[in-house]
Amino acid sequence: MATNQDVKNQLANRVSQSAQQPASPEQTIAAYLKKMGPEIERALPSHMNADRMARIALTTIRTNPMLLQCSIPSLLGAVMQAAQLGLEPGLIGHCYLVPFRNNKENRMDVQFIIGYKGMIDLARRSGNIESIYSHCVYEADEFDYELGLHPKLHHKPATGRRGELKYVYAVAHFKDGGYQFEVMDKEEIERRRKRSKAANNGPWVTDYEEMAKKTVIRHMWKYLPISIEIQQQAGHDEVVRKDVISEPVSVYSEAIDISGVSAETIPFDDQSATGEEQKEPEQPSGDGTIFDHVK
Known part of the structure; x- marks a missing residue:
């Protein structure tokens, strides 16, 4: 019969083995999104929240696995652009995260593209x-x-x-x-x-x-x-940003902790997955700048 100490040892071994396993690309992105939560929260309009945006971003990534092959700075930059404009990627055509081959730097990057409905939302905010x-x-x-x-x-x-x-x-x-x-x-x-x-x-x-x-x-x-601010926001269309974070660090470093992080563990408002039309976004708060990095 196993003693309490035996059970503790078995659990400790499982935790140790889990820590040694390489993080999946989805875990890595989820961990970055979790760390970026405060920055995303400040960028979002009042009717949205960082947890919702993170889950929507992960859902979008799941539907297009090629996004997981893209550079992390450009992927997270596209998510931050969507947050700053108060546009939801993928679900109702507000905006899109599109992978493309960056031949100059020999890698995959993500291009942020505003959709038809996103342009209409931005125009109505005036x-x-x-x-x-x-x-x-x-x-x-x-x-x-x-x-x-x-x-x-x-x-x-x-x-x-x-x-x-x-x-x-x-x-x-x-x-x-x-x-x-x-x-x-x-x-x-x-x-x-x-x-x-x-x-x-x-x-x-x-x-x-x-x-x-x-x-x-x-x-x-x-x-x-329409205002100069909204004109400038529309100028974010079809661009690639890579300055939201520095070059990706190991997910096992102190910078990012993936313990317990996955697409399922990020809190989620179930209504955001229905694809139903949301209320018209309010003007994003702040001065319109995009955060340069995650602290």
Whole structure:
């Protein structure tokens, strides 16, 4: 019959063996996110919290294992960008974390991309826009627009088979009664897509129409009555940040403790996994800067 001392020894041996096992990439990321919690909390708008953002980020990573092959600074930089803008990656198309091959540095990095719904959320935060939307035009649709002194736009979608994509347009109605619209043809959208590091993967492949709509809204951005701060926030689109943490250290060093850390152990608000539409994000707090490192 085992004594209490025998049980203690067995438990101690299991703990020792567990500590010697290499941490999985997911454990490493979870540990960094746990350590970054206070920084993420300060960056988030009031209706969100760091635990929720960490779990959403881990869920996004699980759905795209290639993210685990990316450099940790660029991956965590993308998570911090999402937090600072108050946008949730993956779930409802607010923003995306897209892996790409960095041939210059011979490694995989993560590019942060704002989605169509994310651009709309940012625009609405200005308080000066009544509504903003974008639509795709196909070859069977009835479509006409005119610029000049009296600009106008007419679009009547066809029923049934609509053919190939021809144009994408965006319209913003202002609270003072004015409006702005932009039209972009498929060729121009393609030219802009090809300039992206994620031109051949991520949302440009899985959600082409949504990205096309975002592209037109992004082009219209400079004509909208929105604050300089929100203009600057939109400037974070399609960038790669690697200065959120220093070069990754061993997860066994004193800098990061992974004991008991996994995707399951980070507290989680179950509502964030439903994919349901969330309330409109509030203006992120703070001065708009991105934290340079984790203390």
